[in-house]
Amino acid sequence: MPSLPASEILPWHRQLWDVLAASPRLGHALLLAGPPGVGKTRFAAALGQRLLCAAGTACGRCHSCRLLAADNHPDLARCGPVAGKTEIPIDDVRELTAFLTLASHLGHGRVVIIEEAERLSRAAANALLKSLEEPPAGTHLLLISHAPGRLLPTVRSRCQRVDFPVPAREDGLAYLQRAGCAHPAAALTLAGGAPLRAAALTAADLQIGEGLLKALEEVRCGHLDALAAAEEWHKIDGDKAFANLAGLLAHAVQDTMTASSRDTADPQVQRLHKLVIGLDLRQIFCFWDKILDDRGLLDAPLDRRLVWDEVFLTWQRMSSQTT
Ligand SMILES: [Zn+2]
Incomplete structure (x- = not known):
């Protein structure tokens, strides 16, 4: 099946995108919550691009956008469960928090995307709390979850929740x-x-x-x-x-x-x-x-x-x- 361009905002997310993109107070920690397969990961990637883009628009042309397209941006870190493992271990979160303490390479902040965040082990979730509460300046953490109810309440309460329902x-x-x-x-x-x-x-x-x-x-x-x-x-x-x-x-x-x-x-x-x-x-x-x-x-x-x-x-x- 031919795939659609990955950077395209899905039609049922355009309104949400316009609201979030125009928001002067985008939270530093977002929880993108909704069932699997509605496009949360794609939305997080587009939002990450917008945050890291030199023009602040996900222009697709600047150095930062080109690095993202090549999946080689030094200010973006991703983490999620590895195949065959049920939990995201604490070591992975320690790597992320160490990454967040470094200065931004391109000067447009840093972005961390955590997929299936409900699978953070308890220790991993606890290790993330400080970064969620007092993130270094210019950093954004985008947590994606199919089952937000399974996240620790202390993690949920530190994030701005954005819901992704099943589209019409x-x-x-x-x-x-x-x-x-x-x-x-x-x-x-x-x-x-x-x-x-x-x-x-x-x-x-x-x-x-x-x-x-x-x-x-x-x-x-x-x-x-x-x-x-x-x-x-x-x-x-x-x-x-x-x-x-x-x-x-x-x-x-x-x-x-x-x-x-x-x-x-x-x-x-x-x-x-x-x-x-x-x-x-x-x-x-x-x-x-x-x-x-x-x-x-x-x-x-x-x-x-x-x-x-x-x-x-x-x-x-x-x-x-x-x-
Ligand atoms: Zn750009």
């Missing part, structure tokens, strides 16, 4: 069509409405998603028994399937909360609406949380079967309590 479905579909996505509606549904996540889905992901949606529909209407569904699904790549399941439910919950989508002619949205109509919204939220928590238990084959049993049994129980 029309905006997501327009983006995917422009990016050349073959099945925009199905991909967006599976990605919980997050356009960048949808763009990254493969044909195999879509197939798994369609199978899951069908299984949930059949268990809901009583055509498929929960344990029979679990028997089939525990053999599939669990992490991927759970990510897809969480995405589907995210979209279904969103649909339940926004009545406007009920009038849509989009068959994917109609299916999701039908899937959750009459269910208790709080129960769906709990179910969704459980799926996110259970993803950590999928590594052991025995646990995997139990987890899938529990998922479909819970869904079957919720379906039988339809109001």
Whole structure:
């Protein structure tokens, strides 16, 4: 799939960009919070460029902007979880705080971007507090988080929070069509409405998603028994399937909360609406949380079967309590 220019501000972020860019009092520590795949990282990169640009506009032409384009700017530091590790260790934060004590190379301040900040270890988060509270002059810390509720309250309270909700479905579909996505509606549904996540889905992901949606529909209407569904699904790549399941439910919950989508002619949205109509919204939220928590238990084959049993049994129980 052809990608769009990375520096482009996403259409659903333009208004936010204009507000933040015009703000005379941009906080020195920002918490960019929202679900995965809505464009937080891209927004942070653009904001970092604006802060470091010699013209203060993310001009794309100055020495600073050119260094950023080459991913070689001495005043920008990034940090985030390394593949295979669940936490960002304290040593990584120590490196960042040491970086912040140095003078700016190009004289336009320094920027630190921390991805998936909710995965800072407790010690790492504590080591960051001083920099968040009394940052050296001209420095900005941009913390990105898919789950801001999991950050230490002391970290959250020291940041100016900027929320990145899932954009309107029309905006997501327009983006995917422009990016050349073959099945925009199905991909967006599976990605919980997050356009960048949808763009990254493969044909195999879509197939798994369609199978899951069908299984949930059949268990809901009583055509498929929960344990029979679990028997089939525990053999599939669990992490991927759970990510897809969480995405589907995210979209279904969103649909339940926004009545406007009920009038849509989009068959994917109609299916999701039908899937959750009459269910208790709080129960769906709990179910969704459980799926996110259970993803950590999928590594052991025995646990995997139990987890899938529990998922479909819970869904079957919720379906039988339809109001
Ligand atoms: Zn520039």
